[in-house]
Amino acid sequence: MSFGAAAAGTSQGDTKGDVELTAPPEDSISDLAFSTEGDYLAVASWDQKVRIYEISQQSGKSEGKAFFQHEGPVLSCSWSKDGKYVVGGGADKVARLIDLGANTSSSTIVAQHDQPIRSVKMFQTNGNNMLVTGSWDKTVKYWDLRQQTPIGSITCQERVYTMDMRNELLVIGTADRYINIVDLNNPMTFQKTLQSPLKFQTRTLACFADASGFAIGSIEGRCAIQYKDDTNSTLNFSFKCHRQNATPDTSKVFAVNAISFHPIHGTFSTAGSDGTFHFWDKDAKHRLKGFSDVGGPITATAFNRTGTIFAYAVSYDWSKGYAYHNPNNPNKIMLHPVVGEECKPRPGGTQRKK
Structure with missing residues (x-):
């Protein structure tokens, strides 16, 4: 699918109004998560901390409100549905929770x-806060936060590289390109297992806003759109992104590090090692906006609960290993105001089957 080529004529996005987050982490940023109950942003970092910031809708200004410490790089963070708790998971092999x-x-x-x-990822069952954790030990575990032992565990084919959840849909991406789909009504079994339609390592995935499917990003500058139900399989497709023309016959290929879905419009963003981010309409197979290189790899992204703020982290993504790590690399989080038609679906696009 020539998604990118079809979008060649789209207008360029503008980052001049983006606001830099105050007092960002001191090392590479691994994850961003907005609360669903207010304009608060949680940030996980390689400096072994999870930080929580309050963001002003009017000015974009930010203020640090809380943080907690791990004993190793923090690789992921998530909010409880009620906005009262933040959890982090990391290289110290544990998940830690703070009561705000x-x-x-x-x-x-x-x-x-x-x-x-x-x-x-945190979720609720019968009003109780629950947690699901995915690890390089090839297991996904479910936790009731009122208990110290897992209430269930499911073994994957390989190490868990990425995971996302929306409503009753849990999608797990592992090494060797396995994708496992779980219905949380039956959480101890895989509803479906497939190999990624992309030929190279899975880097990230994200569930659609309506939980009808998910998007996959890989290290080879490609993204795939997948519906969970076989009845919609004809709507599955993949497309090239985060590539630069090196010569007339060759391209530089960059990893897709982050995918985020707009909570209102159902459109989505991709961000990559090339330092660019883009907004897409999967139903119309159209790129809505493309943004120029922001000065370093983008490692994590998130929309706030109303879809009016798009946060993106600029820091070293370790795609070239330790040898290319430079203390002078940018390390910041930018807040992009989503304005006008940037994330609105394209009129007349092909709509998903009901």
Whole structure:
């Protein structure tokens, strides 16, 4: 699918109005997560901290409100549905939780694995806060935060590299390009397992806003759109992105590091090692906006609950290994005001089957 080529005539996006987050982390940023209950942003970082910031809708100004410490790089963070708790998971093989109403930076260990925890997601069941953790030990575990032991576990084919959840849909991406789909009504079994339609390593994935499917990003500058139900399989496709023409016959290929879906419009963003981000309409197979290189790899992205702010982290993404890490690399989080038609679906696009 020549998604990118079809979008060649789209207008360029503008980042001049973007606002830099105050007092960002001191090392590479691994994850961003907005609260669904207010304009608060959680940030996970390689400096072993999870930080929580309050963001002003009017000015974009930010203020640090809380943080908690891990004993290794933090790879993922997530909010509870009620906005009262933030959890982080990382290389110290544990997930830690902070109670934002407790007025303290101390955290509680709420989950543990045999290897680093790559992804954490919080959800609610019958009003109770629950946690799901995915690890390089090849397991996904479910935790009731009122208990110290997991209430269930499911073994994957390989190490968990990425994971996302929306409503009852949980999607797990592992090494060797396996994609596991779980219905949280039956959380201890895989509803479906498939190999990624992309030929190279899975880097990230994100569930559609309506939970009818998910998008996959890989290290080879390509993205795939996948519906969970076979009845919509004809709507599955993949497209090239985050590539630069090196010569008339060759392209430089960059990893797709982050995908985020707009909470209102259902459109989505991709961001990559090339330092660019783009907004897309999957139903119309159209790129809505493309943004120029922001000065460094983009490692994480997130929309706020109303879709009016798009946060993106600019920091070293380790795609070239330790040898290319430079202390002078940019390390910042930018807040982009979503204005006008930037994320609105294209009129007359092909709509998903009901």
